[in-house]
Amino acid sequence: MSENFVERARYLCSLGGAAATVTALPGGIPILHSASGCAGNFAWTQNGGSGLQVGGYCGGLTVPSSNVQETEVVFGGEDRLREEITSTLKVMKGGLYVVLTGCVPEVIGDDTFAVVNDFRGEGVPIIGAVTGGFRGDSYWGYDLVLQALVKDYVAKGAAKVKGRVNLWGVVPYMDPFWRGNLEGARHLLELLGLEVNSFFTSADTLGGIREAGSAELNIVLSDLYGQGAAQVFQEKHGTPFVTTSLPIGVSASEAFLRQVGAALSLDPELVQRVIDREKRHYYQILEPLTDCYNDLDLQRYAVVVGDANYAVALTRFLADDLGWLPVLTVVTDRVHESGQPAIATRVERLASGFSTNVVFESDASQVLGHLNRVWPRAAGQKYYNSFSPAFVVGSSLDRELALQLGAPHLSVSFPVANRAVLDRGYTGFRGGLRLAEDVFGQIVANR
Amino acid sequence: MSYFDNKVPPKREDRLNAVIAHQDSICGLARKGKGGKSCLIDDGERGFTQGTICLLLPALAMLNSLPDNVVLLHSALGCGSCTHSQNANVRMGSNARRGKAQDGIWLSTALDETDVISGGEDKLERAIIEADRRYRPASITIVAGCVPGIIGDDIDGVAQRLQPQVSAKLLPVHCQGFKTKIWATAYDAVYHTIGRNLLVEKGVAEYTPQDELEVLREQERLARTVNLMNVSSMGRVDEQELERLLASLGLEVNVFPVFAHPDSFVKATRAALSISTCPTHDDYFLGYLQERFNVPSIIKHMPIGIENTSLWIRDVAKVFGFEEQAERLIAAEEAELREALAEFRPLFQGKKVFVSAGEFRALATARLLQEIGLEVVGIRSFHHDHFAEVEYEKLAREAKTDYVVDIANVQPFEEANLLNRLKPDLFLGHANGNMTAAKLGIPTHVIYNTGLAYIGYRGVYELARRLHRQLSNPAYNRNLAENLRLPYSDAWYEAEPFSYLNTRGRSVNE
Structure with a gap:
C-alpha cells in the first residue's frame, strides 16, 4: 500500500457514496452542494463499477446540484444553495431531501446546516450531511448519511418493540450486489421471526425508517461500514448493536443466525430448527454437484481481493463451504492500523482449520508481489509445488492478475465492470448456492 | 504572447464567449449566425440546476488512453473515479490498436483534511517520485482537481522542481471544475500541456536518411x-x-x-x-x-x-x-450509400426525433437524421459558440418547423418537460443521458460510444441500421414508462420548460 497515492481507487469519495446512498433510500432526493462535475463523475463511476447499475429514482445526472462556480468561491455559496433547495422542492417530487456537501463549499466555509435548518424549521422533510470528498471514501459517505438520518430523521423516544431490528453494513452501489445481499440477510432474520428494517430494499419505507428508533437491536454486517452510525444510534436512541461479517454461504449464515439469536436471547431451539431446515435444503441442492466436483477436480487454490466485507466473507465461503485453499486475502480498503486486527482475525480462525494470509493493499498492481511472498515462485527445480489450479475472486481490476496466473476469475467486489447485476445476492444459504454456481460456472465456461 | 506561454489555458467562456444557458430556436440561431450577432449572446443562469460533468471527465478520457502514461490526480479521493467506465474504452481501444486489452493506470493523491489545511505539494512530490519508480512510465500527467485550485497548490512548480529527479516526462494539466462551466475547456487543458511539453524531440536523435x-x-x-x-x-x-x-x-x-x-x-x-x-x-x-x-x-x-x-x-x-x-x-x-439506406427509409419516414449532445455532435447528427428521413423536432446542445453557426444554418434550411434549441449542460428536467410536450418518436442522447427519454417510453439510442460506428459514410449506414433496430421493437422503454415515473412533480410538467432560465442573477439573453 503506497503512503503517497491510491492506485485505481476502488471507491469514490464520501460525497459519491453519500449520493448513491440517498438515491437508494425510498423516495430519496440528493441535493448536492458542490461543483458541477461531481454528479457526472459518480454516474460514470457507477457505469463502470456497479455491475451496470447507474442511479435509480433520482440518481445519475438527474440529481439537483448547486453547481458552484468561481463566483461562489469568492462570495460564498449559501444563497445559491438556498435558491437550489427552493427550486428543488418545486421541481422534484420526493419523500426525503438530503443536502450533501462537496469539497468546494466546505473549503470555502459555507454554513450548510444554517440553510438546511431554515427549511426544516418550515416543516420540509430535509436533512443535511457534511460529505466533502477530502473527508474519506464512499463507504464513509454511506456512514455519514446514516448518521444524518439517525440524528435528524429517525423519531426520538420511540418505545422499543420486541423482535424489531435494523440491518446495515451493505453499501448501495459500492456493493454491486447490494440489493440481493440485503434481501438475503433480511430473509435470514425473517426466518427467526424478526421484523427487519433494512432501509434500502423495496420492502422498506420512509415511515419505517422514521420509526427505526423502536428497534431493539441494530445489526451491522460489516466491521467498517455503518459502524459510526450504529454508535450514534446507540447514543441517540439507546439501541445496542452487534457487528457480524457478511453472511455468505452455509457456514457464515449458520454463525450469523446463532449470533443474532444470542444477542436477542431467542429460543435456541427455534434457531436450531431454522438452521437444520435451511441446511437440509442447501445440501439437497448441492448433492448432485458431487460427481462433477470430484470428476472435474474442482478444488482450487485462490486469491481473494475485495473490500473489507467481501475479502472476509468470500475467503470464509471458499475455505469453509467449498473446501478451497484461499492462500491470500487482500483487503482493499485503506483501513487504519487500529481497525485491521478486527478484520484479520475473522479469517485467521476459520471453521475448516484452513488459514489464509491477510494483507491490506488497495493497489491491483501490487497483489502479485504479495502472492509471490506467500507462495514462492518456481526456481527452475524439476518438481515444483505450483500455485495451480488457481482461481481469482476479486474485482474487474484483478483480471490482469488472473491472466498472469492463468486462472479463471470472477468479479464480485467493486469495480464490477464485466457483469450485469440486478438483484443477485450472495448472502444467506441460497446466496452461497448462487456464488457456487458463479465460480464453478467460470471454471467450466469453455467446457 | 501565445496562450501556451501561460501555465493555465484560458477558459472557453473568455476565449470563445461560449455559453451554457440559453433558450432559442433553430431559425433564431441560424439568423444570429448570418447577422454575425451570436457572439452577443450573454450566458444565462438557471435558478434550478442538476449535476453534470466538469472538464476533468473528458480530459481523463484522453489522458487514460495514452500508452505508457500514468494519470496522477491531485485532488480529493473521488475525482477521477469516472475512469472506471472510461477504462472500458481504454481496454477496447488498446485491444483494437495493439491487440491487447490493457487497463489504464490512474492514481490519486487523495487529499485529506490535513492536506486541505497545510497544502498538498509535499504529498504530490512524493507521489510523483513513487509513481515514476513503480511504473517507469514515459509520462506522468499531473491532473489538478478543485481542491488544489482553492488551497493554492502549484502543480507546475512541483513538476518543474521534480523533473530533473524523474525519468518520466511530467505534464501538468489544469482541471479545476469550479473554474469553468464549459467542459470543452478540457480539450484545451490537455492540448495545453501537450503543446508546452511534448512537441520537442526527446532523447534519441532523429534517424537521418543516408541516400x-x-x-x-x-x-x-x-x-x-x-x-x-x-x-x-x-x-x-x-x-x-x-x-x-x-x-x-x-x-x-x-x-x-x-x-x-x-x-x-x-x-x-x-x-x-x-x-x-x-x-x-x-x-x-x-x-x-x-x-x-x-x-x-x-x-x-x-x-x-x-x-x-x-x-x-x-x-x-x-x-x-x-x-x-x-x-x-x-x-x-x-450513390452506394443512398441505395443501401433505402431499405430503412420507410420506417423512418415522418418520425420525429430529438437530439442531445455536445454542440457539434448534436447538430451534425441532427443533419444526418434529416438525411435518412427523420424529422428533427428539438435539439439540446451542451454549450454554444460561434463555430456552430454554419451547422444551425444547414439545419434551418431543411427544418419543417422552427423547433426548439435548448443550450444546456444536460439539465434533464428541461428535457423531461420538453419531451412530454413534443412527444418525439426517437431520442438520441449522450452517455448517461438517455435515461429520461427512456423512462418516458421514447425509443432511445446513444449518440456517442467508442465501440460503435458513427462517422463517415459507413457511420451513416451503421447508425441508420441501429436506429431501425431500435424502432423495430421499442418494448424495453415502453415497459419502463408503463411501470416507472421520473422524479419530477406534476406541477413541473405544467410549467414552462424554461421557467428556471435567468431566474437568478446575471443578464437576460438578448
Missing part, C-alpha cells in the same frame, strides 16, 4: 501525411472509416493524440495538414500548431452524415489539389 532517394521519399511521404485529430470522440472503427477515405485520396494518416505514445507526439509537428473532425475539440491546439510549427489545418465540418462527410472530404482534397479524385470518390460513395 538522396530516401530523403526524397521521406519528404514525399511527409508532404502527404495528415494529422487526424481525435480527442476520444471516435472509436477505432470511426478512425478506420476516415483513414479509408483519406487513403483513397493518397494521404497517410497520423491519428492524434488519443492512443498515441507520448514520445511520438512530435510527429504531429511535421505533418502537411491537421484535420479536425469537430470544432468543439481542436481549435485551440490547431492554432498553436499553425503559429509555432507552420502546420496548416482544417476545422469546419464534422464528418457525420452524408453531406457533412462529403464537405469534409472536399475541404481536405482542395488543400492537396485532389478535387477531381475527391468528386469521383464522393459520387461513388454517396
Whole structure:
C-alpha cells in the first residue's frame, strides 16, 4: 500500500457514496452542494463499477446540484444553495431531501446546516450531511448519511418493540450486489421471526425508517461500514448493536443466525430448527454437484481481493463451504492500523482449520508481489509445488492478475465492470448456492 | 504572447464567449449566425440546476488512453473515479490498436483534511517520485482537481522542481471544475500541456536518411501525411472509416493524440495538414500548431452524415489539389450509400426525433437524421459558440418547423418537460443521458460510444441500421414508462420548460 497515492481507487469519495446512498433510500432526493462535475463523475463511476447499475429514482445526472462556480468561491455559496433547495422542492417530487456537501463549499466555509435548518424549521422533510470528498471514501459517505438520518430523521423516544431490528453494513452501489445481499440477510432474520428494517430494499419505507428508533437491536454486517452510525444510534436512541461479517454461504449464515439469536436471547431451539431446515435444503441442492466436483477436480487454490466485507466473507465461503485453499486475502480498503486486527482475525480462525494470509493493499498492481511472498515462485527445480489450479475472486481490476496466473476469475467486489447485476445476492444459504454456481460456472465456461 | 506561454489555458467562456444557458430556436440561431450577432449572446443562469460533468471527465478520457502514461490526480479521493467506465474504452481501444486489452493506470493523491489545511505539494512530490519508480512510465500527467485550485497548490512548480529527479516526462494539466462551466475547456487543458511539453524531440536523435532517394521519399511521404485529430470522440472503427477515405485520396494518416505514445507526439509537428473532425475539440491546439510549427489545418465540418462527410472530404482534397479524385470518390460513395439506406427509409419516414449532445455532435447528427428521413423536432446542445453557426444554418434550411434549441449542460428536467410536450418518436442522447427519454417510453439510442460506428459514410449506414433496430421493437422503454415515473412533480410538467432560465442573477439573453 503506497503512503503517497491510491492506485485505481476502488471507491469514490464520501460525497459519491453519500449520493448513491440517498438515491437508494425510498423516495430519496440528493441535493448536492458542490461543483458541477461531481454528479457526472459518480454516474460514470457507477457505469463502470456497479455491475451496470447507474442511479435509480433520482440518481445519475438527474440529481439537483448547486453547481458552484468561481463566483461562489469568492462570495460564498449559501444563497445559491438556498435558491437550489427552493427550486428543488418545486421541481422534484420526493419523500426525503438530503443536502450533501462537496469539497468546494466546505473549503470555502459555507454554513450548510444554517440553510438546511431554515427549511426544516418550515416543516420540509430535509436533512443535511457534511460529505466533502477530502473527508474519506464512499463507504464513509454511506456512514455519514446514516448518521444524518439517525440524528435528524429517525423519531426520538420511540418505545422499543420486541423482535424489531435494523440491518446495515451493505453499501448501495459500492456493493454491486447490494440489493440481493440485503434481501438475503433480511430473509435470514425473517426466518427467526424478526421484523427487519433494512432501509434500502423495496420492502422498506420512509415511515419505517422514521420509526427505526423502536428497534431493539441494530445489526451491522460489516466491521467498517455503518459502524459510526450504529454508535450514534446507540447514543441517540439507546439501541445496542452487534457487528457480524457478511453472511455468505452455509457456514457464515449458520454463525450469523446463532449470533443474532444470542444477542436477542431467542429460543435456541427455534434457531436450531431454522438452521437444520435451511441446511437440509442447501445440501439437497448441492448433492448432485458431487460427481462433477470430484470428476472435474474442482478444488482450487485462490486469491481473494475485495473490500473489507467481501475479502472476509468470500475467503470464509471458499475455505469453509467449498473446501478451497484461499492462500491470500487482500483487503482493499485503506483501513487504519487500529481497525485491521478486527478484520484479520475473522479469517485467521476459520471453521475448516484452513488459514489464509491477510494483507491490506488497495493497489491491483501490487497483489502479485504479495502472492509471490506467500507462495514462492518456481526456481527452475524439476518438481515444483505450483500455485495451480488457481482461481481469482476479486474485482474487474484483478483480471490482469488472473491472466498472469492463468486462472479463471470472477468479479464480485467493486469495480464490477464485466457483469450485469440486478438483484443477485450472495448472502444467506441460497446466496452461497448462487456464488457456487458463479465460480464453478467460470471454471467450466469453455467446457 | 501565445496562450501556451501561460501555465493555465484560458477558459472557453473568455476565449470563445461560449455559453451554457440559453433558450432559442433553430431559425433564431441560424439568423444570429448570418447577422454575425451570436457572439452577443450573454450566458444565462438557471435558478434550478442538476449535476453534470466538469472538464476533468473528458480530459481523463484522453489522458487514460495514452500508452505508457500514468494519470496522477491531485485532488480529493473521488475525482477521477469516472475512469472506471472510461477504462472500458481504454481496454477496447488498446485491444483494437495493439491487440491487447490493457487497463489504464490512474492514481490519486487523495487529499485529506490535513492536506486541505497545510497544502498538498509535499504529498504530490512524493507521489510523483513513487509513481515514476513503480511504473517507469514515459509520462506522468499531473491532473489538478478543485481542491488544489482553492488551497493554492502549484502543480507546475512541483513538476518543474521534480523533473530533473524523474525519468518520466511530467505534464501538468489544469482541471479545476469550479473554474469553468464549459467542459470543452478540457480539450484545451490537455492540448495545453501537450503543446508546452511534448512537441520537442526527446532523447534519441532523429534517424537521418543516408541516400538522396530516401530523403526524397521521406519528404514525399511527409508532404502527404495528415494529422487526424481525435480527442476520444471516435472509436477505432470511426478512425478506420476516415483513414479509408483519406487513403483513397493518397494521404497517410497520423491519428492524434488519443492512443498515441507520448514520445511520438512530435510527429504531429511535421505533418502537411491537421484535420479536425469537430470544432468543439481542436481549435485551440490547431492554432498553436499553425503559429509555432507552420502546420496548416482544417476545422469546419464534422464528418457525420452524408453531406457533412462529403464537405469534409472536399475541404481536405482542395488543400492537396485532389478535387477531381475527391468528386469521383464522393459520387461513388454517396450513390452506394443512398441505395443501401433505402431499405430503412420507410420506417423512418415522418418520425420525429430529438437530439442531445455536445454542440457539434448534436447538430451534425441532427443533419444526418434529416438525411435518412427523420424529422428533427428539438435539439439540446451542451454549450454554444460561434463555430456552430454554419451547422444551425444547414439545419434551418431543411427544418419543417422552427423547433426548439435548448443550450444546456444536460439539465434533464428541461428535457423531461420538453419531451412530454413534443412527444418525439426517437431520442438520441449522450452517455448517461438517455435515461429520461427512456423512462418516458421514447425509443432511445446513444449518440456517442467508442465501440460503435458513427462517422463517415459507413457511420451513416451503421447508425441508420441501429436506429431501425431500435424502432423495430421499442418494448424495453415502453415497459419502463408503463411501470416507472421520473422524479419530477406534476406541477413541473405544467410549467414552462424554461421557467428556471435567468431566474437568478446575471443578464437576460438578448
